[in-house]
Amino acid sequence: MVRGSILGLLPLTLFAPGAVACQCQTSFAPCHEVAVSDAVFIGTVESISPIFLSRWNPTSRASLQSLTAAYLDAQDHPSPAALSRLKAAYLSSFRDPSPEDKQRLQAAKTVLDVTSVFYSTLNGGMRVRFRVRKVFKHEGDDDDDKDDYFEVSTPFGDCGVDFQAGETYLVYADNDESAGILTTTACTRTRRLTEAGDDLPYLFYYKEQRDRSTRIEGFTTTDERYQLDLNKMHDPTSMKSPVPGLVLELRSDSLTRYTTADSKGRFVFDGLGEGEYSLSALDAEYPAKQNVLAGPQRFSLEPKSCALQVLLLPKHGGR
Numbered sequence: 189m190v191r192g193s194i195l196g197l198l199p200l201t202l203f204a205p206g207a208v209a210c211q212c213q214t215s216f217a218p219c220h221e222v223a224v225s226d227a228v229f230i231g232t233v234e235s236i237s238p239i240f241l242s243r244w245n246p247t248s249r250a251s252l253q254s255l256t257a258a259y260l261d262a263q264d265h266p267s268p269a270a271l272s273r274l275k276a277a278y279l280s281s282f283r284d285p286s287p288e289d290k291q292r293l294q295a296a297k298t299v300l301d302v303t304s305v306f307y308s309t310l311n312g313g314m315r316v317r318f319r320v321r322k323v324f325k326h327e328g329d330d331d332d333d334k335d336d337y338f339e340v341s342t343p344f345g346d347c348g349v350d351f352q353a354g355e356t357y358l359v360y361a362d363n364d365e366s367a368g369i370l371t372t373t374a375c376t377r378t379r380r381l382t383e384a385g386d387d388l389p390y391l392f393y394y395k396e397q398r399d400r401s402t403r404i405e406g407f408t409t410t411d412e413r414y415q416l417d418l419n420k421m422h423d424p425t426s427m428k429s430p431v432p433g434l435v436l437e438l439r440s441d442s443l444t445r446y447t448t449a450d451s452k453g454r455f456v457f458d459g460l461g462e463g464e465y466s467l468s469a470l471d472a473e474y475p476a477k478q479n480v481l482a483g484p485q486r487f488s489l490e491p492k493s494c495a496l497q498v499l500l501l502p503k504h505g506g507r
Contacts, residue, residue, distance in 0.1 A: 196501045203308065207237055210345065210346035210374060212374070212375035213285070213421065214375065214422065215421075215422045215423060215425075216377070216422075217403075217405055218391070218403070219390055219402075219403050219493070219494035220384065220423055220494055221377045222324070222325060222360070222394060223494075225361060225362060226325075226327040226359075226361060226362050226363040227323075227327065227359070227360075227361040227362075227363070227371070228324040228325040228391065229323045229324060229326070229335075229338060229359055229361075230322040230325075230356065230357070230359070231318030231319060231320045231321055231350060231357060232318060232319045232323040232354070232355070232356045233316055233318060233353050233357065234319050234401075235353065236316050236317075236353055237284050237314065237315045237316075237317075238282045238283070238284050238309065238314070239284070240281045240283070241313070242314065242351070242352070242353070243279075243312075243350060244352045244353070246374065248501070250421045251281040254277050254280065255274075255280075255281050258270075258274040258276075258277035259274055259277075259299070259302075259303070261273065261274075262274040262302075263299050263393065265268070266299065271296070271297075271298070271299065271302070272383055273439070274299065274302050275293055275493055278302060278305070278306065283320075285309065286309075286312070289308060292305045294357060296378060297503060310344045310345075312341070313341050313342050313343040313344050313348060314341065314342050314344065314348065314351065315339060315341050316339070316341070317338075317339055318336060318337060318339075318359065319337060320335050320342060321356065324395045325394070325395075327363065338359075338370060339370065340359060340361055340369070340370045340372055341364065341367065341370070341371045341372075342371065343373060345372055346374065347370055347373050347375065348373065348374060349373065349374055349378050355379055355380060356380070356381045357378060357379065358377070358378065358381050358391075360372060360376040360377050361376075361378075361470045386456075389456075389458040389459070393434040393458060393459050399461055399490060399491065400459045401459075402459060402460040402461060402462065402489050402491065402494070403456065403457065403458050403460065403495070404438070404457040404460065404465075404495045404496075404497055405423075405454070405455075405456050405494070405496055405497075406436070406454070406456075406467070406497035406498055406499065407424070407427040407449075407453045407455070407498050407499070408430065408431040408453040408455070408482070408498075408501060409427040409428065409430055409453055409498060409499075410500070410501050410502065411429040412429060412500065414428065414498055414500070423496070424496070425452075426452045426454070427452070427453055427498070429503075430449070430452050430453025431469075431501050432449050432451045432453055433472040434449045434450065434453075434469045434471070434472055434501075435448055435469070436448070436455045436467065436499075437467070438457050438465060438467055439468075439484070440463050440466075441463070441464070445457060448472075449469075461489070461491065462489050462490055462491040463488070464487075464489075465486070465488070465489060466483065466484035466485065466486045466487075467484065467497055467499065468482065468483030468484045469481045469482040469501060476485075481501055481502075482500060482501045
């Protein structure tokens with residue numbers, strides 16, 4: 189699945205991390221993200237190649253300045269010596285080029301040839317080697333626990349994930365069959381593990397208790413036109429006119445659960461099985477005040493699914 193697109197390709201002299209804009213074509217909540225991903229795992233970054241593309245590499249800026257200076261010199265004062273200096277600056281910056289790029293660099297006869305190799309490296313993005321800590325999903329692998337390492341590619345620029353060596357991440361990745369490698373982008377839910385708390389409850393049930401891996405995500409709002417803002421390619425993260433602080437009551441024949449809407453009016457219920465449910469919005473002071481402000485809203489849950497429920501409250505006098 190295509191998750192994002194890079195807009196524009198800057199000249200070498202303007203190249204800088206974060207200078208390329210990205211537009212995410214999709215954005216999903218955890219359960220939808222798992223469904224469209226080929227691999228979902230927790231892993232610690234062991235290495236990044238080429239390290240030059242990592243913003244956390246302290247030598248990157250100095251190498252970039254040397255590379256840019258050599259490029260301008262070879263462009264403004266073309267000579268075999270200037271071309272050789274440009275090639276040397278490239279190899280000094282990209283100390284681990286692929287065999288193909290290294291061969292193309294050796295064969296380069298013009299500044300344009302070297303620039304082509306440079307952009308080829310950028311287009312290949314960063315290759316990140318992870319030591320696997322936990323696998324939640326890996327398509328085509330019958331034994332997830334046997335995976336010790338994953339190699340993952342991420343594009344250079346704003347569409348890429350800003351991986352850092354030694355840091356641990358929750359990674360959502362797709363199979364790139366042509367390159368034979370997993371890929372991830374900033375348009376997925378890939379993030380540092382310390383920032384992935386909202387995903388982990390769902391992933392626990394998805395891995396350990398599949399019959400209870402249905403999630404409800406919802407909102408409390410007074411916006412009567414909220415359905416006009418829903419986009420099937422982007423799961424909502426907020427609603428207009430949210431009503432925070434309300435108590436949500438979820439009922440079925442076998443359970444009753446409660447949670448509270450956050451500052452965006454958002455709420456989540458995890459660990460649910462298939463069946464018939466009802467959802468109500470109660471006074472923020474429940475159980476001291478047992479006012480039902482919206483609902484009960486009745487619906488069915490499919491097994492191992494995601495459900496969005498929006499409770500519409502009156503604009504006046506609801507609380």
